[in-house]
Amino acid sequence: MAQKKIRGLGLNKQYPGRLIVVEGCDGSGKSTQLHLLRVWLQSQGYPVVFTEWNSSAIVKQATRRAKRKELLTPTTFSLIHACDFADRYEKVILPPLHAGCIVLADRYVYTAYARDVARGCDLQWVRNTYRFAVQPTIAFYFHAPLEVSISRILFGRPSLKYYEAGMDTGLSLDPVESFKLFQGRIKDQYDRMARQEQFEVIDATRSIHETWGEVQKVVQEKLADYEPPKQN
Amino acid sequence: MAQKKIRGLGLNKQYPGRLIVVEGCDGSGKSTQLHLLRVWLQSQGYPVVFTEWNSSAIVKQATRRAKRKELLTPTTFSLIHACDFADRYEKVILPPLHAGCIVLADRYVYTAYARDVARGCDLQWVRNTYRFAVQPTIAFYFHAPLEVSISRILFGRPSLKYYEAGMDTGLSLDPVESFKLFQGRIKDQYDRMARQEQFEVIDATRSIHETWGEVQKVVQEKLADYEPPKQN
Numbered sequence: 001m002a003q004k005k006i007r008g009l010g011l012n013k014q015y016p017g018r019l020i021v022v023e024g025c026d027g028s029g030k031s032t033q034l035h036l037l038r039v040w041l042q043s044q045g046y047p048v049v050f051t052e053w054n055s056s057a058i059v060k061q062a063t064r065r066a067k068r069k070e071l072l073t074p075t076t077f078s079l080i081h082a083c084d085f086a087d088r089y090e091k092v093i094l095p096p097l098h099a100g101c102i103v104l105a106d107r108y109v110y111t112a113y114a115r116d117v118a119r120g121c122d123l124q125w126v127r128n129t130y131r132f133a134v135q136p137t138i139a140f141y142f143h144a145p146l147e148v149s150i151s152r153i154l155f156g157r158p159s160l161k162y163y164e165a166g167m168d169t170g171l172s173l174d175p176v177e178s179f180k181l182f183q184g185r186i187k188d189q190y191d192r193m194a195r196q197e198q199f200e201v202i203d204a205t206r207s208i209h210e211t212w213g214e215v216q217k218v219v220q221e222k223l224a225d226y227e228p229p230k231q232n
Numbered sequence: 233m234a235q236k237k238i239r240g241l242g243l244n245k246q247y248p249g250r251l252i253v254v255e256g257c258d259g260s261g262k263s264t265q266l267h268l269l270r271v272w273l274q275s276q277g278y279p280v281v282f283t284e285w286n287s288s289a290i291v292k293q294a295t296r297r298a299k300r301k302e303l304l305t306p307t308t309f310s311l312i313h314a315c316d317f318a319d320r321y322e323k324v325i326l327p328p329l330h331a332g333c334i335v336l337a338d339r340y341v342y343t344a345y346a347r348d349v350a351r352g353c354d355l356q357w358v359r360n361t362y363r364f365a366v367q368p369t370i371a372f373y374f375h376a377p378l379e380v381s382i383s384r385i386l387f388g389r390p391s392l393k394y395y396e397a398g399m400d401t402g403l404s405l406d407p408v409e410s411f412k413l414f415q416g417r418i419k420d421q422y423d424r425m426a427r428q429e430q431f432e433v434i435d436a437t438r439s440i441h442e443t444w445g446e447v448q449k450v451v452q453e454k455l456a457d458y459e460p461p462k463q464n
Contacts, residue, residue: 076318083311089371090305130362132307 019134019228020219021108024142024190025183026164026206027152033142033215034106036208040216041102046228049096053107056087074119074169081112082129089133097134100229109133110141110193118185119169138222140215141194144149144204146184153179234281247415249329251257251366252451253340256374258396259384260436265374265447266338268440272448273334281328283332283409285339288319304400313344321365331367332461341365342373342425351401368453372447373426373438380418381436385411427443438460 007109017082020037022030034050041048062083072080096103109130153158154176162168165175194201202211252269253424254262266282273280327337341362347357386392386408394400397407398414426433432450434443 002265029412040325073318073322076322079311079318079361083315086305086308086311090308091303109358125363131357174370181317 012163014048015094015097015134015158016100016227018138018228019093019097019136020138020140021103021105021136021198022109022140022142023110024140024204025144025146025149026127026150027090027188028142028144029152030204030210031106031139032208033140033202033211034104036071036212037215037219038104040221041104043117047096047099047101049092049101049103049204050104051088051105051106052082054084056084056091059128065200074116074121074168077119078116078121078126078129079113081116082115085109085112085130086132090183096135100227102223102226105136108136108139109199110139110190113193114186114189117189118166118182135198138218139197139199140218141190141192141199141201142204142211143190143201146187147179148205149187150180164206237321247326247329247366248332248459248461249281250334250455251325251329251337251368252370252372253332253337253368253375255339255342255346255431256373256379256436257378257419259381260373260374260376261384261443262374264440265372265443267436268334268444269447269451270336271382273336273398273451279328279331279333281324281333281335283320283324283335283337284345285337286313286316288316288323296300304395306348306400307355309351309395309400310344310348310353310358310361311334313348317341317344317362318364324431332459334386339373340368342422342429343370345425346418346421349421350398350414368432370450371429371431372450373422373431373433374443375422375426375433375456376436378412378419381419382415383411387393405410 020034022034024030031052038050039046093103093105112130113123113126117123160175160179165179166185167175167178169178169182169185171181172178202214204211207209254265254266256262263284268284270280325335344362345355345358349355392407392411394407397411398417399407401414401417403411403413404410408431410437425431434446436443
């Protein structure tokens, strides 16, 4: 599989597996699509490994405690997520790739680029921190107007978490208003990346079924040359 | 106070306080000297803040748990310490500096440069991670032959911890042997930095009293123009 190096990501190591990541604002429907993809790939007997953002056992507790205290600065916030990612990357993502599996990641380094820069970190500093990560086979960007993704999140949501709403950025004292402004900043970052990185941009305004059709088509194309590891 | 920018450290922010850090291999006697310095400065009525490596409340527990599991790769190990440092830096080091205090740090970014590179991380990657940190007023490097520092550590020490001995580097299956080899690598990094950074190199083979005399002399010179904040 030919892989071009994305500037900012580490020298691309070759591996027999495939890495598919989904990116986008909260409420863009990316997780739903990744779930459909997971079920579909498994139904075809492919070895699939799933991993999601901010879920490493080692730093999960620290992150939760730190967030509860609402004491993180952008730098610490960025590094604590980099820790989490590095831990998952080296234990959950890389080994299966080398074993020839298909790894599905709900959010990858681009989430850090978008959120950390939206919080005020320097983009090059953040990119360098994640330099060790390999380029994904497919990076889906689920693109939807801000109003759409925001209304999907706020619909029936009792309250927004402090960092989720970007309250630490001081954009607004009103959580909902802050969330909207913060998501706007994140979307700006994603849109910028969409012009620089090799994103597969997906129109996320359509129905789950329509969107899935497009996702499935891209995956079929990109995985045409994929061969699962021999089961002896 | 004139401060030159050390390559790798962030653009140097100006602050009315002073930052004095001690670096060197374990057993170099740097902590003892920093303690003497702390007592001496306080006895003169200076506002002194003390901080040490790897002690941030937020990530301390995560680090301990992670280390206990002996599951950290060099990248994760590096980032978890960067988290700890960033947290302490922004809460314990920077505010007092801006308030005009003298901050004493037992180990600073150079410890990360030395240890992470000794573990196999890329030096420029590590330096970039710590780019946000300001250059210290004085960076003492307590230099002693490996045998001296190692014997000080091993003397009466029941056992060495897994990472302390650098067992994760696979240098040797014998903790003591591994510790010696790992400390050797760290010393090589410090000696390299001593040629590049503006270290105050202290001969750490002499008695505590003799060494203290030299430390005190350097501090008196470098703090000649220091004025503590007015107490109104």
